[in-house]
Amino acid sequence: MQTLTPNADIFHAKRRRFTCNTQTSTLIPTKPLTVFPARKTNKEHLRNLENVLRTSSNSIDHVENVTSRQEKTTKNTSTSSLLGGLNLARIWPQMKAAVDEMSPKNLKRLQRLLSKSSEERSPKSKLGSKWRELHGLNNWAGLLDPLDENLRRELVRYGEFVQAAYHAFHSDPEGSPRHVALPDGSFKVTKSLYATSSVRLPKWIDDVAPDLRWMTKQTSWVGYVAVCDDPREIRRMGRREIVIALRGTATLLEWSENFRPNLVSMPEPKPDQSDPTRPKVECGFNSLYTTGSQYAPSLAESLVGEISRLVDLYAGEELSISVTGHSLGAAIALLAADDIAERVPHAPPVAVFSFGGPRVGNREFADRLDSKGVKVLRVVNSQDVVTKVPGIFSDNDKQGQHRNNGRSPGGIMEMVERNNPWAYSHVGAELRVDMKMSPYLKPNADVACCHDLEAYLHLVDGFLASNCPFRANAKRSLRKLLDEQRSNVKVLYTGKSLRLNRTFHDNGDVLPSPSSS
Numbered sequence: 001m002q003t004l005t006p007n008a009d010i011f012h013a014k015r016r017r018f019t020c021n022t023q024t025s026t027l028i029p030t031k032p033l034t035v036f037p038a039r040k041t042n043k044e045h046l047r048n049l050e051n052v053l054r055t056s057s058n059s060i061d062h063v064e065n066v067t068s069r070q071e072k073t074t075k076n077t078s079t080s081s082l083l084g085g086l087n088l089a090r091i092w093p094q095m096k097a098a099v100d101e102m103s104p105k106n107l108k109r110l111q112r113l114l115s116k117s118s119e120e121r122s123p124k125s126k127l128g129s130k131w132r133e134l135h136g137l138n139n140w141a142g143l144l145d146p147l148d149e150n151l152r153r154e155l156v157r158y159g160e161f162v163q164a165a166y167h168a169f170h171s172d173p174e175g176s177p178r179h180v181a182l183p184d185g186s187f188k189v190t191k192s193l194y195a196t197s198s199v200r201l202p203k204w205i206d207d208v209a210p211d212l213r214w215m216t217k218q219t220s221w222v223g224y225v226a227v228c229d230d231p232r233e234i235r236r237m238g239r240r241e242i243v244i245a246l247r248g249t250a251t252l253l254e255w256s257e258n259f260r261p262n263l264v265s266m267p268e269p270k271p272d273q274s275d276p277t278r279p280k281v282e283c284g285f286n287s288l289y290t291t292g293s294q295y296a297p298s299l300a301e302s303l304v305g306e307i308s309r310l311v312d313l314y315a316g317e318e319l320s321i322s323v324t325g326h327s328l329g330a331a332i333a334l335l336a337a338d339d340i341a342e343r344v345p346h347a348p349p350v351a352v353f354s355f356g357g358p359r360v361g362n363r364e365f366a367d368r369l370d371s372k373g374v375k376v377l378r379v380v381n382s383q384d385v386v387t388k389v390p391g392i393f394s395d396n397d398k399q400g401q402h403r404n405n406g407r408s409p410g411g412i413m414e415m416v417e418r419n420n421p422w423a424y425s426h427v428g429a430e431l432r433v434d435m436k437m438s439p440y441l442k443p444n445a446d447v448a449c450c451h452d453l454e455a456y457l458h459l460v461d462g463f464l465a466s467n468c469p470f471r472a473n474a475k476r477s478l479r480k481l482l483d484e485q486r487s488n489v490k491v492l493y494t495g496k497s498l499r500l501n502r503t504f505h506d507n508g509d510v511l512p513s514p515s516s517s
Contacts, residue, residue, distance in 0.1 A: 125149075125150050125153075126235075126236050127150065127236060127237050127238050128238045129238060130150065130238070131237055131238040131239055131320070132349070134148070134150055134151050134154055135320055135322070135349055135351045135375065136349075136351045136375025136376075136377060136429070137349075137375075139375065139428070139429050140375075140377055140429050140431075144429065144430075144431050145465050145466050146464055146465035146468070147431070147460075147463050147464060147465065152460060152461065152463070154353075155353060155377075155379065155431075155460050156457055156460055156461055156476065157183070157184065158243070158245075158322065158324040158353040159324070159326070159355055159453060159456065159457045159460070160183035160184075160457070161182070161183065161184075161226070161243055161245040161324055162245050162246070162247060162324055162325060162326045162329060162355065162453060163183070163453060163454070163457075164180055164181055164182050164183055164245065165180070165222070165223045165224060165245045165246065165247040165329070166247045166248070166326075166453070167181060168180040168181070168221070168224070169220075169221055169222075169247055169250060170250075172221075173220075173250070173251075174217070175221075176192055176221055177192070177221060180224055180226075182226060184228075184233075185230075186228050186229070186230030186232075186233035187226040187227065187228050187229070187230075187243065188226060188227060188229050189224045189225070189226050190224075190225050190226065190227055190306065190310065191224060191225040191302065191306040192221060192223075192224055193221070193222050193223045193224055193225065193244075193246070193299055193302055193303060194219050194220065194221055194222060194295075194296040194299065194302065195219070195220060195222040195254075195288045195289070195291075195299045195332070196218055196219040196288070196291040196292055196293040196295075196296065196298065196299075197218055197219075197251075197253035197254065197256070197257055197287065197288060197291065198257075198287045198291045199253050199256045199257060199287075200218075201216050201252070201253065216251070216252050216253060217251060217253070218253065218293055218295075219293045219295045219296050220250065220251050220253075220254070222246055222247055222288075222299065222329070222332070223244065223245045223246035223247055223325070223329065224244075224245055225242065225243070225244050225303070225306050225307070225310070226242070226243045226245070227240065227241070227242050227243070227310055227314075228240050228241045228242075228243075238318065239317070239318035239319060239320050240314055240317050240318065240319050240320075241319075241320050241321075241322060242307065242310055242319065242320070242321045242322070242348075243322050243323075243324065244303065244307075244321070244322070244323045244324070244333070244336060245324055245325065245329075246323075246324070246325035246326075246328075246329030246330075246332050246333055246336075247325070247326065247328075247329050248325070248326045248327030248328045248329050248330075248356075248453075249327055249328040254288065254328060256284075257284030257285070257287055257288050258284055258328065258358075259284065260282070260283040260284035260287070261282060261283070261284075261389075261390035261391075261422055262282075262283050262422065263280035263281065263282065263283070263361065263362055263422065263423075263424075264280060264281065264282075264283045264286055265278045265279070265280050266278070266279045266280065266281060266286075266338075266361075266365070266368075277364055278364060279361060279362065279364040279365040279367075279368045280361055280362045280364065280365060281335065281360055281361040281362075281365055282331070282358075282359075282360055282361065282390060282424075285328075285331045285332060285335060285360060286335065288328075288332060289332055289335045289336070289339075299332070299336075300335075300336075300339055303336055303339070303340070304339055304340065304343050304344060307321065307340050307344050307347075308343075308344050308345065311344060311345070311346060311347065311348065315346075318348075319348035320348050320349050320350075320351070321337075321340060321347070321348055321349065321350045321351070322351055322352075322353060323336050323337045323340075323350065323351070323352045323353070324352070324353045324354065324355075325354055325355070325357070326354070326355040326356055326357075326453045326456070327355075327356050327357065327358075327386060327451065327453075329354075330352075330354030330355060330356060330357025330358070330378070331357055331358055331360045333352050333354055333357070334352055334354070334357075334360045334361075334369065334376065334427060335360070337350050337351075337352045337369070337374045337376070338365075338368065338369055338372065338374060341369075341372040341373065341374050342372065349373070349375070350373070350374050350375070351374070351375040351376070351377070352374065352375070352376040352377065352428070353377050353379070354376070354377070354378050354379065355379045355453055355456045355457075356379070356380070356381065356384050356386055356387060356451050356453070356456060357378055357386075357387065358386050358387065358389055358390060359389065359390060359391050359424035359425065359426055360424070360427065361424065361425070361427075362423055362424060362425055363423075363425040365425070365427070366425050366426070366427045366428075369427055369428070375428065375429075376427045376428025376429065377428060377429050377430075377431060378426065378427070378428055378429070378430050378431070379430075379431045379433065379456060379460060380430055380431070380432050380433070381432075381433055381434070381435060381450055381451070381455070381456060381459065382432060382433070382434045382435070383434070383435045383436075383445070383450040384450045384451050385447060385450070385451075386451050390422060390424060391422055391423065391424030391425075431460075431463075432466070433456070433459035433460060433463050434459070435449075435450055435455070435459065437459065437462070437463070437469065437470050438458065438459060438462060438470055439469075439470050439490075440458075440478060440481070440489055440490060441455065441458075441481075441485070441488055441489060441490065442488050442489070442490055445485070445488040446487075446488060448485075449485045449488040452484065452485060454480050454481050454484055454485070455481065455485060455488075457476060458474075458476055458478070458481050461474045461475065461476040462474040462476075
């Protein structure tokens with residue numbers, strides 16, 4: 001008997017010594033594969049469909065055994081046996097991965113991922129004193145590549161807070177959402193947040209499209225403040241957490257603010273407004289954050305007032321403030337974090353967790369955030385163009401190294417950078433994911449998919465390390481991704497999803513979530 005044993009420990013995610021076998025399939029959980037002679041049992045043969053054809057013709061007794069085994073299998077096995085009999089891998093080698101995926105085991109797993117009723121999450125661990133490290137105490141050093149399991153779970157959780165903001169806004173875009181369906185029942189909403197644009201549009205636009213009047217409103221609902229009030233969850237997290245969630249661009253006026261890329265100075269006690277060393281931020285983002293209206297105060301005043309109230313209310317407790325946002329919300333999150341650290345007395349640790357955020361300010365603004373102790377973790381998709389704008393000079397690691405080493409790039413380039421009204425710089429640490437690592441999404445997905453928040457959460461949930469394939473045991477459901485980005489999902493899976501929904505709709509045989517126990 002000859003045994004082939006691939007490395008079964010390819011995903012020992014040790015922080016300092018992390019190895020990964022890049023030859024391992026990204027779609028099938030790795031298990032030892034044993035090859036038996038023709039007269040051995042068929043249990044192992046059913047795991048590899050290619051062997052079914054090769055072994056079933058050796059003897060009559062063996063065929064009878066196969067028939068007996070097939071009578072006890074589900075409809076999944078019958079389907080996959082037929083594909084195995086075609087032996088597509090031998091006719092067309094590049095189709096081997098597709099043939100392997102039609103095994104009963106992987107059909108069951110795909111059906112689970114496509115089921116709306118079987119949403120799985122990574123099990124919540126007790127964070128205790130580790131929460132400060134996950135909150136950026138050491139700028140997430142050693143936690144990003146490979147990605148720490150607890151941090152992955154926290155990032156997905158923050159992204160779901162932002163999704164709740166999107167859903168609440170679209171439920172009532174013309175007014176104020178009456179209910180925000182939070183993904184975590186241990187939190188409660190304490191404040192709705194509104195942003196006002198300083199751009200004015202002609203009145204005739206509303207007459208042309210009266211049904212889309214919400215698109216031209218000056219003031220719109222952009223997010224909320226929530227606080228954890230579940231004692232059990234507070235003990236698990238090691239502190240009481242305040243979350244600020246901000247959605248991305250939705251209205252016409254918000255889009256117009258996005259296209260005001262010139263840098264404007266932030267309020268500071270300096271007399272010379274033209275000083276190139278002043279912290280500066282994008283004009284449109286700053287406008288949305290600081291402009292008020294007759295319907296609502298500015299986002300800045302509302303946010304600082306609410307956070308100050310909560311800090312006073314829970315004085316004496318261990319607190320943290322987590323600001324999270326996507327796209328435009330990611331940009332405003334940086335302004336909010338800076339403002340909270342500056343204006344809220346006795347402010348607890350402040351951290352920003354952003355998804356697909358653009359550049360917001362110049363290098364001095366990044367230094368200002370760092371000097372205030374604001375921690376920033378940006379989740380960036382390599383194919384997302386939004387993360388590369390605005391700005392003429394692309395932000396690069398060299399600039400970050402100069403800041404970290406206490407040196408500045410002298411000479412003409414520094415002078416040009418400081419005096420250029422479009423010289424932007426990214427902030428904080430970066431977790432870079434890649435659309436091409438997903439086995440489900442097309443590598444040439446369109447711009448909208450590359451920036452989509454659900455696509456971001458899908459990539460984070462499957463990310464192990466920059467040199468490793470997609471996580472085989474990723475738990476996030478594919479159903480929402482398929483509903484919103486069907487044209488960007490590989491045809492193999494869109495076809496499977498239709499067949500699986502027809503085949504298993506009434507079955508109800510779904511694998512239980514490990515997080516539910």
